Amino acid sequence: MEKTLIKGLDVLEALALSEQPRGVTELAGELGLTKSNVHRLLQTLVHRGFARQDSEAERYSCTLRLWELGAMIAERVELAQVAQSFMRELSEQTQETIHLSILDGAEVLYVAKIDSPQPVRAYTKVGGRAPAQCVATGKAQLAYVPDEQLEPLFPRLEKYTPRSLSxxxxxxTELAKVRTQGYAVNRGEWRETVCGLASPIFDASRKVVAAIGISGPIDRLTPAVLRDFAPRVQAGARSLSREMGYAG
Structure with a gap:
C-alpha cells in the first residue's frame, strides 16, 4: 500500500474528527509521525482545498470539501434510487436497455441501468464510462454546459466511428438542436452498431444533474422507432425531474 497516501488520510481523518483546529505537534504525537512529515501532509491538504491554516496560531482544520464530495455521492445514490420506477416503466414501454448517467468532465458515468429483455441488446455496465459527445445521455447533459466550458473539455474530438462528431x-450545432427538441440522439457515434436517445434530468435549482435514455442495436432502433420513443423518454425525464424538485 502507498504509505504516504495512508498517512495523509490519517491526518485528514484526525482533522475531520476534531471539534477544534489541530497543531502539527499534537497531530504528530497522536498519529506517531514526525512533525516534518505531518507539516508536509498538511500543506498538501491545504493546497488541495481539504484543509485550511490559521496562520497566526499555526493550527489546521478541515474545509467543507469533504462534505461537498460526500454530498455529491449521496446525491448520486438518491438519484439512482428515485429513478428506478421511472426506468422500469421506460423499460416496459420500449423493451430496450435503459441508462441513467451523470456527466463527469468529458465523460458520462453510468450510475444505473436496466437491461433489455431482448437477446440482442446494448452492452454497458454500472460504473462504466463513455465519451460524452458520442452518447445520447452525454449530449443531453452537455447541451446545458456553458459554451465557454466546452472548448477546455474538448480540445480535440476523437472519432470512434465514421459517425462521430469531429x-x-x-x-x-448538435447541442443547440438538443436544447430545442428536448432530447439527444446517438447515431452509432461511439459503437457503430449501437444507437440511443436520452433526455436531461433537472433538479430543484434548474441544474441538469443526470440524463435518462434508451439504447439498442441500430437495426432495431431505426430513426422512425427513435422518433416514436422520444416522447416516452422525455416524459420519463420530466417525471424524474419533478421528483428531484424541478418545477419548470
Whole structure:
C-alpha cells in the first residue's frame, strides 16, 4: 500500500474528527509521525482545498470539501434510487436497455441501468464510462454546459466511428438542436452498431444533474422507432425531474 497516501488520510481523518483546529505537534504525537512529515501532509491538504491554516496560531482544520464530495455521492445514490420506477416503466414501454448517467468532465458515468429483455441488446455496465459527445445521455447533459466550458473539455474530438462528431463547431450545432427538441440522439457515434436517445434530468435549482435514455442495436432502433420513443423518454425525464424538485 502507498504509505504516504495512508498517512495523509490519517491526518485528514484526525482533522475531520476534531471539534477544534489541530497543531502539527499534537497531530504528530497522536498519529506517531514526525512533525516534518505531518507539516508536509498538511500543506498538501491545504493546497488541495481539504484543509485550511490559521496562520497566526499555526493550527489546521478541515474545509467543507469533504462534505461537498460526500454530498455529491449521496446525491448520486438518491438519484439512482428515485429513478428506478421511472426506468422500469421506460423499460416496459420500449423493451430496450435503459441508462441513467451523470456527466463527469468529458465523460458520462453510468450510475444505473436496466437491461433489455431482448437477446440482442446494448452492452454497458454500472460504473462504466463513455465519451460524452458520442452518447445520447452525454449530449443531453452537455447541451446545458456553458459554451465557454466546452472548448477546455474538448480540445480535440476523437472519432470512434465514421459517425462521430469531429469538430467543436459540429458539437455546438448538435447541442443547440438538443436544447430545442428536448432530447439527444446517438447515431452509432461511439459503437457503430449501437444507437440511443436520452433526455436531461433537472433538479430543484434548474441544474441538469443526470440524463435518462434508451439504447439498442441500430437495426432495431431505426430513426422512425427513435422518433416514436422520444416522447416516452422525455416524459420519463420530466417525471424524474419533478421528483428531484424541478418545477419548470
Amino acid at each position: 469538430s467543436l463547431s459540429a458539437l455546438r
